[in-house]
Amino acid sequence: MSTIAPDSPAALRSARAENPKSRTRDLAQTLGVTEAHLVAAMVDGTAVVRIDPSLDRLFPAIETLGTVMALTRNDSCVIERDGTYLDYRSGQHAAMVLGPDIDMRMFPSHWAHGFAVTDGDKRSIQIFDAAGDAVHKVHLREASNVAAFDALVADLRLEDQSDQIDTIARAPTEAAKSNPEKLDILRKEWDGMTDTHQFMRLTSKLRMNRLGAYRIAGEPYAKSLKPEAFTEALHRSAAGQIPVMIFVGNRGCIEIHGGLIHRVEPMGPWINVLDPGFNLHLRADHIAEVWLVNKPTKQGPAISIEAFDAEGGLILQMFGKRDPDTDAWIAMTEALGAEMPAETGA
Missing domain, CATH: 3.40.1570.10 (HemS/ChuS/ChuX like domains)
Structure with a gap:
């Protein structure tokens, strides 16, 4: 599949339509764009909505969703925990969620782009950094509060519902540094x-x-x-x-x-922990x-x-x-x- 420029939302939508079963992250890599560019290309103000990623607005709203799945990843590992986001603690440089099931540390300066995504009966909140890489995702479960999700989208919906985003170059990994x-x-x-x-x-x-x-x-x-x-x-x-x-x-x-x-x-190359309420890949x-x-x-x-x-x-x-x-x-x-x-x- 040929590379598609990130400033071609129509071409990205066509590629998405041609590969409906592909994971968004995998398809984005194949197309040579960031995952955030591919999600943004799908923004229509209804199924995919740009939302405010500000933690102090977002996390109280996420708590109202009830039981959900929290997902955080890097290029080599994915962690997934089921639970409710409880005991959110704000911080200018670092914030926390300290619930018994979902335990997180968040660094607000990297929460650059937010989307609420509805795909059939699947609903999620997806956050990306300024380079277009996924920071954190919240996936609703069967027991989640769908009405609260709709209220979250209505409340955090941004005026800007364009299908393009600006990204910056990804910072390289710092190699080992000794003295x-x-x-x-x-x-x-x-x-x-x-x-x-x-x-x-x-x-x-x-x-x-x-x-x-x-x-x-x-x-x-x-x-x-x-x-x-x-x-x-x-x-x-x-x-x-x-x-x-x-x-x-x-x-x-x-x-x-x-x-x-x-x-x-x-x-295959993956080692997985497959437990009720907790997965590691x-x-x-x-x-x-x-x-x-x-x-x-x-x-x-x-x-x-x-x-x-x-x-x-x-x-x-x-x-x-x-x-x-x-x-x-x-x-x-x-x-x-x-x-x-x-x-x-x-």
Whole structure:
């Protein structure tokens, strides 16, 4: 299929009509446009409506939908959680949803384009960043409040219902960045952390990033594992019924699963968790590096398994869920570290 210019909405609509069963994201890639351009081309003010993506207006309205499915993705992983958006907390730079089923962190500056989409009996809210990449989607379920969806669309509907959008160039993934001259400071301040959120401030101060710091820190701070170690960790967590927290995100949103996982199934290059109310879809063949990381906190060590792609981008992280007894998670990660170290340094 030939590439279609993003400023040709009519051609994009024709391509959509010719490929009705294709996923929007996949068709957009085939056509050489962003997913947001393809969705925008379908805007008709009825089935596809441009809406205000401002978080303080959007999230109170989403809560009224009741039970829905929350979806966040990056190029290598998709996380889906069923539930109701509860306990929204606004923030200029970062906002949160802290419900028992849907747990998210949102970064408002990346919520650039919003659409309400109706396709037969399927309804969704779709948010994209300034580059046209998906940030977050809300899909209605059978039990969702359709009247509330209609009210949301009416309230958040923008005056501009054009079928074109302007996008900016996608920011490249930052490669691993280390500063070996600051290694002693990194280790000393790593030892002094009391909260995992302090880590990003530490690496920024030392002119490093997450992966760069892991590569030089050494044990007991960070240990390189084989790429297949993350898949093995999913299998072992399911088999041992170990509560976990799985973080999947992009520049604009991080979505979190907290609890047990049960059914882990491979399908081609994908590793899938297929549980009621929670699905995870991971491109295992995209994983280039896996790190076992130990960060100190006031509540004890926060031990994570983190997967990165070939460009150095973070795909997802898994921690043991805070529990009166985290011994099972610690034992599992220790065994994984002993059995699956990377054959050579990253």
